[in-house]
Amino acid sequence: MVRTYRYAFLVPAVAVFTVFFLLPAFFGMYLSLTDASTFVPDTRFIGLDNYRLMAGDSSVLWNATWNQFAYAACVTVGKTVLGVAIAFLLDRTFRGAKFLRVVVYLPIMFSTIVVGLLFGYILKADGPLNILLKPFGLAQDWFGSFDLALYSVTAVDTWMGVGWTVVLVLAALQAVPTELIESAHLDGAGPWQVARHIKIPYIRHAINLAGLLTFITGMKAFDMIYATTGGGPGTATEVLTSYVYKQLNTGALGYAAAVNVFQFLMITAVALVINRFVRRMEATA
Numbered sequence: 001m002v003r004t005y006r007y008a009f010l011v012p013a014v015a016v017f018t019v020f021f022l023l024p025a026f027f028g029m030y031l032s033l034t035d036a037s038t039f040v041p042d043t044r045f046i047g048l049d050n051y052r053l054m055a056g057d058s059s060v061l062w063n064a065t066w067n068q069f070a071y072a073a074c075v076t077v078g079k080t081v082l083g084v085a086i087a088f089l090l091d092r093t094f095r096g097a098k099f100l101r102v103v104v105y106l107p108i109m110f111s112t113i114v115v116g117l118l119f120g121y122i123l124k125a126d127g128p129l130n131i132l133l134k135p136f137g138l139a140q141d142w143f144g145s146f147d148l149a150l151y152s153v154t155a156v157d158t159w160m161g162v163g164w165t166v167v168l169v170l171a172a173l174q175a176v177p178t179e180l181i182e183s184a185h186l187d188g189a190g191p192w193q194v195a196r197h198i199k200i201p202y203i204r205h206a207i208n209l210a211g212l213l214t215f216i217t218g219m220k221a222f223d224m225i226y227a228t229t230g231g232g233p234g235t236a237t238e239v240l241t242s243y244v245y246k247q248l249n250t251g252a253l254g255y256a257a258a259v260n261v262f263q264f265l266m267i268t269a270v271a272l273v274i275n276r277f278v279r280r281m282e283a284t285a
Contacts, residue, residue, distance in 0.1 A: 029257070035049075036253040054262065060235070067238055068241070074150075076211055083165025087169035105163035145233070208278045212271065219263075221241060226242060231243075244263070
């Protein structure tokens with residue numbers, strides 16, 4: 001009776017997860033095996049034809065996949081490195097520290113579309129940033145250049161989302177036992193030695209978690225890219241999510257679902273590999 005009563009509390013969560021996550025996922029997998037279209041009412045089961053079509057579209061798909069990996073990697077490195085550095089800075093006691101914590105976290109509260117449009121204006125060819133940089137010969141077409149567009153979008157995404165990493169790492173830093181830090185100071189350790197040999201090993205789990213979740217989010221990124229470049233110029237910032245969006249605009253629900261399944265399997269595989277690597281690294285630390 002007690003065990004049944006305990007498991008009864010899981011029913012609402014399981015029901016929500018099933019209705020809003022499992023059923024749509026299985027339905028999407030089913031759609032990927034059909035020729036479903038918004039323009040044709042009848043739907044036929046076509047097996048793996050959509051996946052064969054993906055293989056035939058390999059050059060476009062490979063470019064989108066590579067851009068998605070590059071985007072996720074750049075955002076992960078940027079948010080993790082900057083987030084840890086800022087967290088260590090804000091972990092110190094000084095006047096205005098609490099205000100700076102709010103300022104750092106504030107951008108993540110804004111709408112991604114609003115941030116994208118704002119930076120679209122700031123970074124345009126004749127925008128405010130280029131007006132300041134032009135006298136120094138550093139003006140660039142940040143979102144219009146094939147070489148810079150993807151990295152410009154990742155920079156904006158990093159600026160917006162670094163606060164989440166800061167909060168996570170800062171919370172871990174404040175949980176470091178003060179006795180360890182005081183003992184290290186008594187033994188003559190300086191700030192760098194304390195950070196390297198005590199604080200960083202103690203908060204490694206938080207850093208790894210922040211990096212893993214940021215990478216997974218980057219592998220699904222869409223709204224920032226859509227708001228700034230729309231996947232352009234050309235296919236310079238075309239990622240899997242924007243590629244799926246364009247396929248949906250053509251009405252090809254089955255093919256778009258197949259690309260989504262491919263993306264899901266890829267993200268799952270990469271996440272499992274990274275998680276296993278992180279666990280091994282933590283176990284040997």
